Amino acid sequence: xxxxxxxxxxxxxxxxxxxxxxxxxxxxxxxxxxxxxxxxxxxxxxxxxxxxxxxxxxxxxxxxxxxxxxxxxxxxxxxxxxxxxxxxxxxxxxxxxxxxxxxxxxxxxxxxxxxxxxxxxxxxxxxxxxxxxxxxxxxxxxxxxxxxxxxxxxxxxxxxxxxxxxxxxxxxxxxxxxxxxxxxxxxxxxxxxxxxxxxxxxxxxxxxxxxxxxxx
Amino acid sequence: xxxxxxxxxxxxxxxxxxxxxxxxxxxxxxxxxxxxxxxxxxxxxxxxxxxxxxxxxxxxxxxxxxxxxxxxxxxxxxxxxxxxxxxxxxxxxxxxxxxxxxxxxxxxxxxxxxxxxxxxxxxxxxxxxxxxxxxxxxxxxxxxxxxxxxxxxxxxxxxxxxxxxxxxxxxxxxxxxxxxxxxxxxxxxxxxxxxxxxxxxxxxxxxxxxxxxxxx
DNA sequence: GTACAATTTAAACGATTGATTGAAACGTTT
DNA sequence: AAACGTTTCAATCAATCGTTTAAATTGTAC
Numbered sequence: 087x088x089x090x091x092x093x094x095x096x097x098x099x100x101x102x103x104x105x106x107x108x109x110x111x112x113x114x115x116x117x118x119x120x121x122x123x124x125x126x127x128x129x130x131x132x133x134x135x136x137x138x139x140x141x142x143x144x145x146x147x148x149x150x151x152x153x154x155x156x157x158x159x160x161x162x163x164x165x166x167x168x169x170x171x172x173x174x175x176x177x178x179x180x181x182x183x184x185x186x187x188x189x190x191x192x193x194x195x196x197x198x199x200x201x202x203x204x205x206x207x208x209x210x211x212x213x214x215x216x217x218x219x220x221x222x223x224x225x226x227x228x229x230x231x232x233x234x235x236x237x238x239x240x241x242x243x244x245x246x247x248x249x250x251x252x253x254x255x256x257x258x259x260x261x262x263x264x265x266x267x268x269x270x271x272x273x274x275x276x277x278x279x280x281x282x283x284x285x286x287x288x289x290x291x292x293x294x295x296x297x298x299x300x301x302x
Numbered sequence: 303x304x305x306x307x308x309x310x311x312x313x314x315x316x317x318x319x320x321x322x323x324x325x326x327x328x329x330x331x332x333x334x335x336x337x338x339x340x341x342x343x344x345x346x347x348x349x350x351x352x353x354x355x356x357x358x359x360x361x362x363x364x365x366x367x368x369x370x371x372x373x374x375x376x377x378x379x380x381x382x383x384x385x386x387x388x389x390x391x392x393x394x395x396x397x398x399x400x401x402x403x404x405x406x407x408x409x410x411x412x413x414x415x416x417x418x419x420x421x422x423x424x425x426x427x428x429x430x431x432x433x434x435x436x437x438x439x440x441x442x443x444x445x446x447x448x449x450x451x452x453x454x455x456x457x458x459x460x461x462x463x464x465x466x467x468x469x470x471x472x473x474x475x476x477x478x479x480x481x482x483x484x485x486x487x488x489x490x491x492x493x494x495x496x497x498x499x500x501x502x503x504x505x506x507x508x509x510x511x512x513x514x515x516x517x518x
Numbered sequence: 519g520t521a522c523a524a525t526t527t528a529a530a531c532g533a534t535t536g537a538t539t540g541a542a543a544c545g546t547t548t
Numbered sequence: 549a550a551a552c553g554t555t556t557c558a559a560t561c562a563a564t565c566g567t568t569t570a571a572a573t574t575g576t577a578c
Contacts, residue, residue: 260472298510
């Protein structure tokens with residue numbers, strides 16, 4: 087039945103999650119109605135509440151479904167490059183790659199690119215439960231990479247590294263959230279579909295920024 | 303009458319704009335109703351449509367009211383530092399200061415800080431008219447600073463400078479959009495109210511990123 | 519085939535949305 | 549004080565919102 091499973095159309099739950107992801111990325115959470123989601127998914131209106139209970143629970147599911155794999159890959163890559171350099175200092179380039187690599191590369195897949203656009207939006211959706219949800223999704227990742235930066239960049243205070251981490255996240259989130267912005271502003275000079283090109287420029291910028299001395 | 307003007311309470315239009323700015327920053331555009339705005343402003347519901355015509359027109363007015371002064375100051379500072387270095391190369395630090403200085407410093411004023419939070423949100427609100435509105439608000443600024451970077455950083459291609467400009471905007475927008483994120487993640491180690499501290503860290507990170515060599 | 523659970527369906531609930539109306543209240547000018 | 553244009557007011561419009569209900573349908577085990 088595995089072949090049939092692969093060929094048969096996706097579950098109602100999956101159709102709802104995919105449609106919600108697409109519409110949330112385009113119109114935001116408040117700007118997307120459950121009716122629009124179920125219509126886009128081609129399922130009945132009540133199916134959404136039957137499978138997820140509420141719109142808020144659907145939002146949480148849409149986000150956690152994609153964040154979890156990215157987090158796993160980030161932490162796995164980070165641990166690998168920390169172990170590899172157990173003797174000396176871990177490579178800053180490897181740490182940066184472990185953080186922005188999984189996110190940028192996933193944006194190659196068109197379906198995942200939609201989610202990246204959604205993630206950029208999420209950071210500014212300061213609704214009632216969103217801050218707590220963001221903390222649940224990213225607190226472990228933030229803490230681990232902050233610790234790694236402390237090892238790789240001795241001489242910087244904890245506070246300085248918090249700021250640097252924040253700027254790295256900002257540069258990445260902004261770029262992934264609005265791929266059309268680059269295309270617009272460069273009038274076609276850049277190819278936003280090429281993840282390796284994005285990574286090349288972003289890693290150069292971020293690693294230099296992380297190493298930058300701060301006036302005391 | 304100038305003294306009386308200064309002391310008397312703000313116009314209905316101003317009360318609506320201030321309330322809209324506050325609520326838009328907290329709940330987004332789709333998440334804020336005209337009723338909530340007029341209630342927060344303490345004016346009648348119909349006043350909003352009387353003075354602005356529609357919710358969309360109100361959004362445009364809320365944004366343009368604050369962006370215009372920032373744009374003016376940015377372009378003024380940029381022209382000043384380009385003239386000062388008419389002989390040699392303009393200082394990259396001065397260009398960065400001209401771009402992020404006005405935005406960050408305005409976030410000292412509590413009222414303006416609300417708008418900065420709103421601006422961070424705007425970049426990811428990709429509604430129907432928002433991309434065009436963003437282009438109207440920032441296209442001149444983006445073009446001018448891109449040209450300035452071409453002068454200050456010879457040896458980089460146009461494309462590379464587009465990416466660097468993009469990362470700078472991202473690092474800045476993300477930081478200004480979620481001042482509570484820094485506070486949360488640092489558990490009080492940083493004081494987000496101190497604009498000069500933010501500027502110090504951001505300028506160090508951004509200038510280093512701008513100067514970074516990109517692998518060919 | 520029958521019984522039982524899981525799922526989908528159409529229809530409707532009260533609440534809230536952006537927008538509109540016409541009359542009342544306002545400030546200014548004559 | 550009378551007349552005028554501007555602004556505010558309460559009331560209401562059709563439309564849409566998230567959610568709920570109960571019946572119809574499907575899938576599964578006996």
